[in-house]
Amino acid sequence: IKLTSSLAGVTFANPLLNAAGVHCATPTELDEVLASAAGGVVTKSATLAPRDGNVRPRFQALPLGSINSMGLPNQGFDAYLAYACAHQQAATAPVILSLAGLSLADDLAMLRRVQESDFTGLVELNLSCPNVPGKPQVAYDFAAVTRVLDQAFQFFTKRLGIKLPPYLDLAQFDALAAILNRYPLAYVNAINSLGNGLVIDPLTERPVIRPKGGFGGIGGAYVKPTALANVRAWRQRLNPTIGIIGTGGVRTGTDVFEHLLCGADLVQVGTALATEGPAIFARLTRELTAVMATKGYQTLADFRGKLQVR
Numbered sequence: 001i002k003l004t005s006s007l008a009g010v011t012f013a014n015p016l017l018n019a020a021g022v023h024c025a026t027p028t029e030l031d032e033v034l035a036s037a038a039g040g041v042v043t044k045s046a047t048l049a050p051r052d053g054n055v056r057p058r059f060q061a062l063p064l065g066s067i068n069s070m071g072l073p074n075q076g077f078d079a080y081l082a083y084a085c086a087h088q089q090a091a092t093a094p095v096i097l098s099l100a101g102l103s104l105a106d107d108l109a110m111l112r113r114v115q116e117s118d119f120t121g122l123v124e125l126n127l128s129c130p131n132v133p134g135k136p137q138v139a140y141d142f143a144a145v146t147r148v149l150d151q152a153f154q155f156f157t158k159r160l161g162i163k164l165p166p167y168l169d170l171a172q173f174d175a176l177a178a179i180l181n182r183y184p185l186a187y188v189n190a191i192n193s194l195g196n197g198l199v200i201d202p203l204t205e206r207p208v209i210r211p212k213g214g215f216g217g218i219g220g221a222y223v224k225p226t227a228l229a230n231v232r233a234w235r236q237r238l239n240p241t242i243g244i245i246g247t248g249g250v251r252t253g254t255d256v257f258e259h260l261l262c263g264a265d266l267v268q269v270g271t272a273l274a275t276e277g278p279a280i281f282a283r284l285t286r287e288l289t290a291v292m293a294t295k296g297y298q299t300l301a302d303f304r305g306k307l308q309v310r
C-alpha cells in the first residue's frame, strides 16, 4: 500500500500534516512534526512582527473538540521563512509556509519577501483567522478576497494556496468558486476553525476561554461534517489544477479516509494533534493503511474524490 500524495507538484510521503497553528509555532515543535510520521509540516501563521497573542486561557480541549482564541501568537515572518528555507533541501518532508497579515498591505509585504527569497515550496495565505479582535475573517468578504488575490498574483509566481473558513450555504461556494477559478491557485485548504463559538462552564457560569468574552474558533468532532462538506463542495466546483487540503475533525484513520473520499489531496490534523501530540501521525498512517487494506485499495488515487452518491 502506498500513501504518497502530491499537491501542486510537491510530493508528500503520506497525506498527513499538522493544521496550521497546532504544534508549529517554534523550531522545536516544527522539528518534532518533521521527526514524526507526518508527511509534511505547516508553520504557524506568521505576521510581519512577532506577537504574544491573546490573554490566557485561550485554548480548551473539550470532549468533542476544542475552542481557541489564540490571537495569532507567532515568532514573526522572518523566523518562519528562515525555517522553511533551511528545511527545503532536507530529504525529510515538505514545509508549507503559512502567512496571516493583519492587513492587505501586510499580506502583500510578506508575499513580496517570499517571492524575493530562496523558498520554492508551498505558501498558504490564511484568509480565515477568527480570533484577532477587530479583524473580520477576510474570506467571508468576497470583495476582499478578490482584492488580495488580484494584487498578489500581480507579482507572486511561486505556489500559493489559501486557507478558507467554513461556508454553510451552497450559494457561497458557487460565488466564491467563480472568483477563485480566475487565479492560478495551488490549492485551497478547508476548513479553518468554525469561528466565534461559545463554550460555557455551567459550574462557574463563565466561558472556558478568556479572550473576546469567550468567543473562539471551534475544531474537532464538532466540525467534521462541515469540513467534509466544504472539501466536497470545493472539489465539485474548483478547477482540477487547484488542489485541496482537507482539515477538520480528523482523529482516526477513518476520518482521514473520509476527507480523501471527498476529494482532499492532503489532510491536516488540528485538535487531535494538540491533544495527542505528534505520535498521532504514526497511528493515523497505520489506521489509514488498515482501512485501505480492508477495502483492497493500493493507492490514494484508487478512492480519492470517489464518494458514492445515490
Ligand code: RRO
Residues within 6 Å of the ligand: 021, 045, 068, 069, 070, 071, 072, 073, 100, 126, 128, 129, 130, 131, 132, 192, 193, 217
Ligand atoms: O491564532 C489564532 O487564534 C487562530 C488562527 Br491565526 C486561525 O487561523 N485559526 C484559529 O482557529 N486560531
